Amino acid sequence: MLASGMDRAQQNDVFGVFLTVRSRLAGLIYSRVRDYSTTADLVQDTFLRLWERKSALRNVSDLAGYFLITGRNIASDHARRSRLAPVIADIAQLEHIADPYPSAEQFVVGQQELARLQRVIDTMPARARQVFVLSRIEGLTYVEIGNRLGISPKTVFSHMVVALERLQAGMQIS
Numbered sequence: 001m002l003a004s005g006m007d008r009a010q011q012n013d014v015f016g017v018f019l020t021v022r023s024r025l026a027g028l029i030y031s032r033v034r035d036y037s038t039t040a041d042l043v044q045d046t047f048l049r050l051w052e053r054k055s056a057l058r059n060v061s062d063l064a065g066y067f068l069i070t071g072r073n074i075a076s077d078h079a080r081r082s083r084l085a086p087v088i089a090d091i092a093q094l095e096h097i098a099d100p101y102p103s104a105e106q107f108v109v110g111q112q113e114l115a116r117l118q119r120v121i122d123t124m125p126a127r128a129r130q131v132f133v134l135s136r137i138e139g140l141t142y143v144e145i146g147n148r149l150g151i152s153p154k155t156v157f158s159h160m161v162v163a164l165e166r167l168q169a170g171m172q173i174s
Contacts, residue, residue, distance in 0.1 A: 013063065014050055014051055014054045014057065014063070015051075017063040017064050017067060018047050018050070018067060020064065021064045021067045021068060022043065024068065025043055025046060025067055025068055025071045026039055026040075026043050028068060028071055028072055028075070029042045029043060029046075029071050029072070029074070029075040032072070032075035032076060032078075032079055033075055033078060033079060037141050038078065040141060040142060040143075041141075042071065042074050042075055042078060043071065044142075044157065044160070045074055046067060046070050046071040046074050047067075048161070048164060049070060049074070050066070050067060050070060051161070052168070116170075116171070117167075117171070119170070120166065120167055120170030120171060121133070121167070123166065123170065124162070124163050124166050124167075125159075125162060127149075127159050128159045128160070128162040128163040128166065129163065130149065130159075131145055131149070131156055131159040131160050131163060132159075132160065132163035132164075132167070134148065134149075135156075135160060142156040142157055142160075
């Protein structure tokens, strides 16, 4: 699907601003999470969150500041979830004690969603699919994926953007 001239300009603005603030954004996030791998993931999440909303950012006068504030908020949310994770895990375990098996309907719906997800993944370009699986299924970092595939982490990131755009588009279609 080709983007219009306005959409392409907005895409270039978002990506260009991201490239200029990426180091500051990573430093800001790292100061909150104190983990390089988590920082890399949250920087990516920040970019993707704004990339998915790029049309709504047309009227933002300070896009760089918007990136930094969004990244700070994502890092704060992550830190808060990390503190709550043990409590939530305990609560979730109580649910499993009551009924450890999904209902027949939940099982069928889950299988259908899984099959739908697999179809979307199968339609991704080969390299984007490979990067997606290594990142989201095997849990490798972009640096590890780059080393394994012989490409730069920046190229890994680009392939991941393609994969996630395809995934989002494919999963929205009913």
